[in-house]
Amino acid sequence: MKSPKNGFSVRHPILFGFSLLLMAVALLWGAAAFFHGRLDLLGADRIGVVNLQGTIVKSLPTVKFLRDLRRDDSVKGVLLRVNSPGGTIAPSQELYHAVKRFAEVKPIVASFGTVAASGGYYAAAPATKIIASSGSITGSIGVKAEYASFYQIMEKIGVKPIIITSGKMKAAGSPFVELTPGQREYLTELIMDMHNQFVSDVATARKLDRKDVAKIADGRAFTGREAKELGLVDRIGGFEDSVTVLKALCGIDGDVKVIEGPEEEKPLIKEILGYIGIIPEGSATGDGLIFSY
Numbered sequence: 001m002k003s004p005k006n007g008f009s010v011r012h013p014i015l016f017g018f019s020l021l022l023m024a025v026a027l028l029w030g031a032a033a034f035f036h037g038r039l040d041l042l043g044a045d046r047i048g049v050v051n052l053q054g055t056i057v058k059s060l061p062t063v064k065f066l067r068d069l070r071r072d073d074s075v076k077g078v079l080l081r082v083n084s085p086g087g088t089i090a091p092s093q094e095l096y097h098a099v100k101r102f103a104e105v106k107p108i109v110a111s112f113g114t115v116a117a118s119g120g121y122y123a124a125a126p127a128t129k130i131i132a133s134s135g136s137i138t139g140s141i142g143v144k145a146e147y148a149s150f151y152q153i154m155e156k157i158g159v160k161p162i163i164i165t166s167g168k169m170k171a172a173g174s175p176f177v178e179l180t181p182g183q184r185e186y187l188t189e190l191i192m193d194m195h196n197q198f199v200s201d202v203a204t205a206r207k208l209d210r211k212d213v214a215k216i217a218d219g220r221a222f223t224g225r226e227a228k229e230l231g232l233v234d235r236i237g238g239f240e241d242s243v244t245v246l247k248a249l250c251g252i253d254g255d256v257k258v259i260e261g262p263e264e265e266k267p268l269i270k271e272i273l274g275y276i277g278i279i280p281e282g283s284a285t286g287d288g289l290i291f292s293y
Contacts, residue, residue, distance in 0.1 A: 046257040047246060048078040052095070056087025056119045056293075059094040065262040066098045070105055075259065076250035077107040079242055080127055086118025086140065086293045089194055095123035096201060103128050107249035111242035112136040112233070117221055119293035121232070122198060125205035128249060130233040131242045132224030139227055141202060142219030143195045145187055145291050150175045194291065206231055 048069040052062060069075045080099065086092070102108045103126050110116070110127035117140035124130060132138055154161065154176065161176035172183035179187075199217045203210040208231050216222075216230060227233045237245075247256060 044074065044257055045250070045252050046072075046075050046259055047243075047250065047252070048075050049258055049260040050078055050080050050262070051260070052080060052082045052084050052120065052123060054084060056084055056091050056095070056123070059091035059098070061262040063094055063098040066102050069259065070102050075106070076252060077109070077246050078102060079246050080108055080110045080124055081113065081239070081242075082110055082116040082120050082124050083113035084117075084120030084123075085115050086120050086122075088119070088290075088292050089143070092119030092122045092293050093197070093201075095119075096126060096205075099123060100126035100205065107246060109242050109246040109249065111239055112138055112224060113239075118142070122201065122293055125202050129235070129245055131235050131237045131245060132227060132233045133238055134223060134225040134236050136224035136227075137221050138224060139216070139222040139230075139232060140219055140293075141198055141213070141217035143191045143198065143291065143293060144219075145191055148175050149178075191291070198293065202232075 048065075050062060050065060050069070066078070069078055099108060099110075107128045110124035110130045112124070112130070112132035113136065115137040116124060116132065117138055121138050121140065161174075163171050163174060163177060165171050168180075169183060169186050171177060172179065172187055195217070199213050200210060202208070202217075203213040206213075212231075222230065222232065224233060224236055228236055235241075235245075247253070
C-alpha cells in the first residue's frame with residue numbers, strides 16, 4: 001500500500017491547491033447563477049430601459065427588444081431614452097408602431113436627452129408620456145431628399161453618361177443627369193406623401209388636431225419648453241423624473257430591477273457618417289437618392 005505521503009496533494013501541492021481554487025470558484029459561480037434565476041422566478045417587478053441612440057438607420061434590434069419586454073409579465077413598463085436627430089423613413093415608422101403596440105399593453109415613458117428630433121421624435125410620439133429637458137431639441141417634423149450631383153463636372157471633363165430606363169421617372173435622382181421638371185415634381189410628391197404620414201401619425205399619437213400639427217410641421221425644431229407649449233411633450237424633466245413617472249404609472253414603490261438594451265455595437269465610422277448625413281444603409285434608392293426624417 002502506498003503511503004499517503006506519496007499522494008498527489010503532497011507531490012504537487014501547488015497544482016492541488018490551484019485545482020481546489022478552481023472547484024471553489026465553479027461552485028460559487030453555479031450557486032450564484034442558480035439563486036439569481038430563483039430570484040427572477042419569484043416575480044420581482046422590473047422595468048425596461050430602451051436606448052434609441054444616434055441616427056436611425058435600422059429598427060429591428062429595438063423592435064425585437066420592445067416585443068420581448070411587452071411579452072414579459074415581470075416587466076411592468078418601459079423607459080424609452082431618446083437621443084437621436086432622426087434618420088431614415090421606414091425604420092422610424094417601424095419604431096413608431098413598436099412603441100404604439102407597447103403603449104397599448106403597458107406604460108412606456110419617453111425621456112428626451114440632447115436631441116429627439118425628426119425620426120427620433122416620430123418614434124417616441126405614441127409613448128404614454130413624453131418628458132423632455134427644457135433645452136432638449138425636438139420636433140423637426142418634415143422630410144428631405146438629397147443626393148450628390150456630378151453631371152456638370154462630367155460635362156466639363158467630357159464624360160457623357162448613358163442611362164437606359166424602363167420609364168422616364170426611373171432615373172429621377174441620378175447623380176449623373178440633370179433633374180427634369182417632371183422628375184422634380186414626382187420626387188416632391190413622394191416627399192409630401194411621406195410628410196403627410198408623419199403629420200397624421202403625430203396628430204393621432206398625441207391626440208392633437210391635425211391642422212395644428214401641420215402648422216408647425218415645416219421642419220423647424222423646438223426646445224423642450226416650446227414643445228410642451230405646443231403639446232408635443234407632456235412635461236419638463238430629466239431621466240430621474242422620467243423614471244419616477246414610469247414607476248407611478250406602473251404602481252411600483254421603492255427600488256426596481258432594470259433590463260436595459262438593446263445591446264448593439266455600432267462602428268465609430270458608421271456613427272460619424274450617420275451624423276454628418278452620409279447614411280450608409282437602408283435609406284436610398286438605387287440611384288443614391290436619400291430620403292430621411
